[in-house]
Every structure is written in structure tokens, then in C-alpha cells.
Amino acid sequence: MKVTFLGTGTSQGVPVIGCECDVCRSLDYRDKRLRVSVHLEVEGKSLIIDSGPDFRQQVLRERIKRVDALLFTHEHKDHTAGMDDIRAFNFMQRIDMPVYADERVLRQLQQEFSYIFTNATYPGVPRVELHPISNQPFEVQGIQVTPIQVMHHKIPVFGFRVGDFTYITDANFISEEEKEKVRGSKVVVVNALRREPHISHFSLSEALALLEDLAPQQAYLTHISHLLGLHREIETELPPHIRLAFDGLTLSL
Structure with missing residues (x-):
């Protein structure tokens, strides 16, 4: 499996519009964070988790030719706004794009992208094939995917485990039952918004405590805001097996 971080930033991205903090003015490429998304290449298949507002830019940067x-x-x-840009893949692959999400999320997509789902669509709109999922393992193109239900304040959110890789974003609570689905993963990715507590995201210390409990061989932090601090400085504070993810980082499992 090859994992590519398409984006590792929070909903505003980094730098934040109009901000003059050290992180937003940083020249370090690792401090430039697009909205959060990840690309998985596994068993010859190409899967993307979340298509935020920066989706087109991310796909072009990584030269992704197939999804x-x-x-x-x-x-x-910040996780769905770029879905319109799957049109290019519709055209190149001549398929309706399979989309997997909770029923609630699919209803929201049908509302936000209503022009896709009307009876009188016009040429060139995205073509999608909706697949509702629940908190049970499912298959995507023959790939086994295990959902991990976490809480984003009061909103249920799915993380996903594929093989030895688990990806969790936008969480501030994971039940013991759901943690059991993660255990044994060689690589775990979890959100760490900032140092201070937040109503709907893990803080840095909360993310580190969770990772200590889950004990993966390697872990990465994502969904990072400018409030966390400079990449080069935060990295010095982390255990050797935990790193900050950054846009364009690739892993091989």
C-alpha cells in the first residue's frame, strides 16, 4: 500500500487568510497545509478519502490519473466541497464514480450538489454512484474497509482502516469498542488541531495520549491548524515513532 497525504490542514487551511503569525508567514513547505485528504493505492486500486475545496489542486500536484x-x-x-472535480475522472475512465458514505452524509451531498441528482441534468455534470455504508466492514473494488466511528463533538464521523493503516480525522472522542478496531494497525493517523483543548477536535496532548493507548508502530498527526506551531518545532517534542504529517508526504506499507 502507498499512502499520500493530499492535505493535512484544518478547515481554513494554513496559511490562514489575513493571518500574520509565524506559522502563516513560514517559508517551510511543511507549514503549507491544504484541506485534509488522503490517497491510498492498494492492490492496484486508487482510493481517495475526502475531497475538500483543494481537491483539484491536490490531484494535479500528485499527478493522480485514476480514482x-x-x-x-x-x-x-472542508471534506466534501471538491466533489465536483471528479468530472475529469468520469471522462477519462468512462465510469460513474463510486461514492461511499453514511446515509446522512449522502443526503447532505445530494442537497449540496443538487444539480448532479436532478432528472434534467446538463452535459458535463459529475456522475456518481452512491453506496451507503454503516458501521460495519464493507468492500470497495475488492478492498476490505473497516469503518471506525468517532465523535466530532456531537457529529458521528467515520475513520477508515485498510489493512494495517488506520486514518482518523475530525475526532475528539473514540469509544473503547471502536478503539479495538484500530488496535494492531502498524500505522495510525489521527487529528491534532492545536495545543489547547477544542470542542470537536483532539488537542496535541489528547492525540498523543490516544496513540500511546493504541500503540501503533508508527503514527502521524493531521488536520493541523496554524495554532499548533511551526512544523520543525513541534517535531522536536514528539516521540520518535510519532511525526507530523505534511502535504505530499508518502508512506509505503
Whole structure:
């Protein structure tokens, strides 16, 4: 499996519009964070988790030529706003794009992208094939995917485990039952918004405590805001097996 972080930033991205903090003015490429998304290449298939507002830019940067399915963690705009740009893959692959998400999320997509689902569509609109999922393992193009239900304040969000890789974003609570689905993963990715507590995201210390409990061989932090601090400085504070993810980082499992 090859994993590519398409984006590792929070809903505003980094730098934040109009901000003059050290992180937003940083020249370090690792401090430039597009909205959060990840690309998985596994068993010859190409899967993307979340297509936020920066989706087109991310796909072009990584030269992704094929997408076999799109999975959504939840319905917030920083995770869904770029779905329109799957049109290019419709055209190149001559398929309706398989989209996997919770029923609630699929309803929101049908509302946000109503022009896709009307009876009188016009030429060139995205073509999608909706696949509702629940908190049970499912297959995507023959790939086994295990959903991990976490809470984003009061909103249920799905993380996903594929083989030895688990990806969790937009969470501030994971039940013991759901943690059991993660245990044994060699690589775990979890959100760490900032140092201070937040109503709907893990703080840095909360993310580190969770990872200590889950004990993966390697872990990465994502969904990072400018409030966390400079990449080069935060990295010095982390245990050797835990790193900050950054846009364009690739892993091989």
C-alpha cells in the first residue's frame, strides 16, 4: 500500500487568510497545509478519502490519473466541497464514480450538489454512484474497509482502516469498542488541531495520549491548524515513532 497525504490542514487551511503569525508567514513547505485528504493505492486500486475545496489542486500536484472510489468521513465542507472535480475522472475512465458514505452524509451531498441528482441534468455534470455504508466492514473494488466511528463533538464521523493503516480525522472522542478496531494497525493517523483543548477536535496532548493507548508502530498527526506551531518545532517534542504529517508526504506499507 502507498499512502499520500493530499492535505493535512484544518478547515481554513494554513496559511490562514489575513493571518500574520509565524506559522502563516513560514517559508517551510511543511507549514503549507491544504484541506485534509488522503490517497491510498492498494492492490492496484486508487482510493481517495475526502475531497475538500483543494481537491483539484491536490490531484494535479500528485499527478493522480485514476480514482476508483471516493470515501467520505463526514459532510463538512472542508471534506466534501471538491466533489465536483471528479468530472475529469468520469471522462477519462468512462465510469460513474463510486461514492461511499453514511446515509446522512449522502443526503447532505445530494442537497449540496443538487444539480448532479436532478432528472434534467446538463452535459458535463459529475456522475456518481452512491453506496451507503454503516458501521460495519464493507468492500470497495475488492478492498476490505473497516469503518471506525468517532465523535466530532456531537457529529458521528467515520475513520477508515485498510489493512494495517488506520486514518482518523475530525475526532475528539473514540469509544473503547471502536478503539479495538484500530488496535494492531502498524500505522495510525489521527487529528491534532492545536495545543489547547477544542470542542470537536483532539488537542496535541489528547492525540498523543490516544496513540500511546493504541500503540501503533508508527503514527502521524493531521488536520493541523496554524495554532499548533511551526512544523520543525513541534517535531522536536514528539516521540520518535510519532511525526507530523505534511502535504505530499508518502508512506509505503
